[in-house]
Amino acid sequence: MSLSSLMNQFINDFSFLILAAIGLAVIFGMMKIINLAHGEFIMLGAYITTLSAQAGVPLIISIVFGAIGVGIMGYLIDRLIICRLYGRTLDSVVVTWGISMVIQQGMLIIFGPSLQGVSTPLGSVSFAGSTYSVYRILLFAISIGALFLLYLIFMKTKFGLYSRATMQNQEIARSMGVNTNRIYSMTFSIGAAFAGLTGGLYAPTMAISPTFGTGFLMQSFVTVIVGGANPLIGTSLSGGVLGIVNSILDTTWGTFFGEIGLLICAILVIRLLPLGFSGVVEKWFVRKRRM
Amino acid sequence: MKLKKISFKGVTLFLIFTLIMVLALSGCSGSSQGSNSKTIKLGLLEDRSGDFSLVGIQKYHAAELAVDQINQQGGLLGKKVVLDAPDTQSNNSVYQQMAKKLILQDHVVAIMGAYSSASREAIRPIMDQNKMLYFYNNQYEGGVADNDTFLTGAVPEQQIVPLMKYMIKKFGPRVYTIAADYNFGQISAQWVQQSVKQDGGKLVGQEFIPLDVSQFSSTISRIKAAKPDVLVTLLIGQNQSAFYEQWAKQGDKSIPMASSVNLAQTYEQLRFAPPTMANMYVTTSFMQELDTKYPGAKTFVDAFYKKFPHDKYVGQEAEAEYSGIMLWAKAVQKAKTTDRDAVIKALESGISYNGPTGPVTIDPKTHHVIRNMFLVNTDSKQKIQIDAEYKAVKPDWLSTAKGVDLPKKPQSHQYTPLGN
């Protein structure tokens, strides 16, 4: 396999892993909620984007609509359901499973088994003998942009400060006057919005159906598991490492081995570094600071 | 939380729960009492939810249409035909449960349905065990020889063999196959391999893709590196149809694609914006675009949309379901009973009916059907062009290559071209 096709593959894998995982990572990392409805959030983003693009809205604005729409819906779901489950990691598994059933079947009832898609914009370029989809390169840039946005939200805003405080110690944060419930709702909503963004971004590259999200689920979970609790450090590192593993295995032996390789990576990481990459990095930082 | 609040909500919840249970139960028992001497119960197993509902709903509606038309013409043997159609939810375990229910509790006279090969193989043994007449009305990978089963969809010798011959002759010998990694894909790929060999082509690559994969960039670069003249795509399910959009952008659209499942079944030409699906060649027994040329097809398509105005497509499998039910109805009329043995005998007499695209005739030896096939392609606007028509193509591979003759040698087996 040539280096350029490996590179092309890595760009694709990295952006897919990051975008698939980012919403899940925010919700899991900040709230310790395993959101099994993550795939359905992505699917909703894709539907909103596709429907508004068909209604004549420019694609880029449609994608933003997708993110905002799912963000609002995430806020509602949190207020109605999830807010009663803060701190109950395992109950949240059951509830989000229920939510995913309702959303998926609900969309089938409302919109039928498929929707006409919009085609991928922006043509393709040839470089070093191979063709690259411009949109794919843009996705790569957006995935890095999304990580940067996450950095801005959680490291540079007051909300981010409060939410990190809440994540560290809910009791203390609350005693210092932080409305932790509001922080959680916002976090859930941001996580959902990222999922919606992912759905919107991938909508023009895939078939639109109520099972749209299932294609993201495995990759998103693996990325979050390998990354650990910190959504920013964890997601970017594990996206990078898994992207490399997946692209090498995939280009050399085929899709199946790429997939199995990801899963085995995840199992090894949980066994060897139960806190994931971000756990290791944080430990390293703590040590450095104390030395 | 306060104690009072919880118990109040709990009691309410419990009441709701019990209510639903009672409703569900009464629903169940109600349906089982529906069987009486004035009606004939026909079982139908199709996916109305889940990954395969895209085709499952088309087939379910086609079956409703067929039963309606039969009843409008006075029913069968003076009785009304009633469809007993649980939702199999694209879940093979549900297929099994529902097949048992239809046979043992609802006592249907025959069962139609199943979409994926996996679901067919899940219920076929149950049909055999219970001596139930079963129709698999779907295009498939071929090779099933089973006395209780009739297969009214197109098979590889009707689809892949003529298609590969045409493609190699027209575009060149180098063929690359990508196929869904399960039995349908594997066996269909064997057919492609065999046809390529017979037609003097060369298989330059073959790849099987897990069903849950939706990202294809590595596959696309491998295909491009192999520089094929023809790309055969045997992809299944919603995830895999994402290939086309990605191929259109990253791949090489000048390479013609060939398929036995796409367009006619899952209407990608309407679901994807052009020119994603351009330059694709498909052999099919039916698709709704044939109504421009064939009046029978037009009558069928019009009737379908009159009954289901909100549906988006009526394709190959919908027609197969419709024809399957019509053939069964004709056999029942001929046998003058719904009794399994008599109906099988009537079917094995080589019964024929005039379907939307011409006569559909049972081949007694193999329990498959002889039917007209069409080779179509998409232009740059994804409009369907009819390239060739093959009259009365025989499903004769089982009888000629494997010596199958079901009326004489009863069996229940699936043959594969490279296996036994």
Added chain:
Amino acid sequence: MVQGKIKTENIVAALIFFFLFICPLFIDSYSVLNISYFLSMAFLSLSLTLIWGYCGIFSFGQAVFFGIGGYFYAVLTLNLTGTSAITPLGLLLGVILGGLAAWILGYFMFYGGVNDVFVGLITLCLTLVLSTFMGQTAGSAWNIGQVSLGGFNGINGIPALELGPISLSGNNFYYFVLIILFVIYCLLKLFTHSKVGAAIVAIRENRERTKMFGYNVPKIQSLVFAAGGALASLSGILYATWGNYITPSAFALSSATIPVVLVAAGGRKNFTASIIFTVLYYWFAQGLSASGSQYALVILGLILILVTLFVPDGIIVFLFHLSDRLFFHRESKMKEVQEEHLHEKNIG
């Protein structure tokens, strides 16, 4: 739970088993067949109740052992058809294999200090590995002996169990499953009152502290996990013989999640509750599916959400307590459960 006995639970359990033992006398053969399917799935819930409800090991991996059991039984018996006594031997070996596989996985995790939600994640990944792997075994390269693994289509024609001259189908199979279920249910009940039973509750409540009472916690966890694996494997084998069929969907994400959902919604610390809820759920789900209603999955999803929100200890357990309070005047019990729940909130 170790302390005291819940009266309603015992009465209900006795009534249900009594009813199950006599019901084939007055229901049709299809319903008997159906209930035996539900009962087969109850073993899977029991296995998760044991390891999660009692020992605090949260696992998405019961589907792994379910599948291993089913596939092992299929491959063994299909390779040796005609050999008498192969089916009960296959059942036995399959259960042992499931237990062994679980023990190895447990050893790897618990001795390595993997616990809590990480066990859930690691088992989830393993389930997905197996489902991906088995899904691509459609090619002719994947034969074990004369049996082809069959990829996504799975393995068909798996022989039914035979005990000597008796073939276990219909009512025979039903009673076979019911008796095993009854025996295992009683054993599990006894087990929870035993020394190890007390130890596993201690491990669930406070793992680190329990070590300091001289318990080899990883060893006990691995053994309980192995027992859970064996039960799940038994469930898989019974499922395979019921439908004569096993596919990789046994390992799919939904199969991995459904036992968790059933056990959590029914009452995860209570064997009786998880059996009852499992049977009710499958019955209800099947009823909805048979009705062909497109709202089936929506209704199921809503029920799960409502149950978790309003009766977090599980709906069946809640009903037990409610009835205890109404008929046996055990006010304090309810209160204690409340507190237990609050306590869990803090540690969970």
Added chain:
Amino acid sequence: MKKTSVENSTNKKAILELKGVGKYFGGLRAVDNINLSVKKGDLHCLIGPNGAGKSTIFKMIMGVYKPTSGSILFENNAITNKRTWDRVKLGLSIKMQIPGVYGDLTAYENMKIAAQNFYKRREMNNKIMELFDLLEITNLKSKIVNNLSHGQQQWLEIGMALACKPKMLLLDEPAAGLGPEETNYTSDLIRKLNDKGLTILFIDHDMDFVKNIAKSATVLHLGNKFAEGTVDEIASNQKVIDIYLGK
């Protein structure tokens, strides 16, 4: 305990020895090169301000943490690499700082969990009742532990620790959060146990409490050993008074 009869009051045999034990968390030196020896029959106290590393030492003795350096000997056997439960079987037992009781179970069931590993079924009930009597909490036997007071939970946990047939008992802040009456009761209990020949090592802040019961003490400061000796020596050590006791 072969040589109890030939004990020499000035040179008693050490039951527990820490030799150069250190524990670093990343760059943080929680415990640095500590040497500590507790003699058989002693009632020894570890004192020091928060963060002095007392609880870390306890956790290393029990095998919760593995020391970064050094070795731990119990009855002259190196136990540094032994697992927690094996140490308990050798005769080490602990009462934790935050009550380590099982809140959802009854007091009796709690005791059973601790005792069943060390007593046969027949002896167990007698032993448990004996311990309840010793602690004077027999009336709490069938209460759910979450409904007990903080002090009652503390005593129950001491009882549970005693049910493990200990040769040496570690108590992490036995009097923390107790009222004066409860504290008196606790000190009486500790003395009573020590009089019966049980070696006890405990942690506390409260100098009065320590003076009241301990025979000897070690002062820790920022992970280092600061002073060691009898309680009177410690109490009169000016440096100790300055940095720690100087109220």
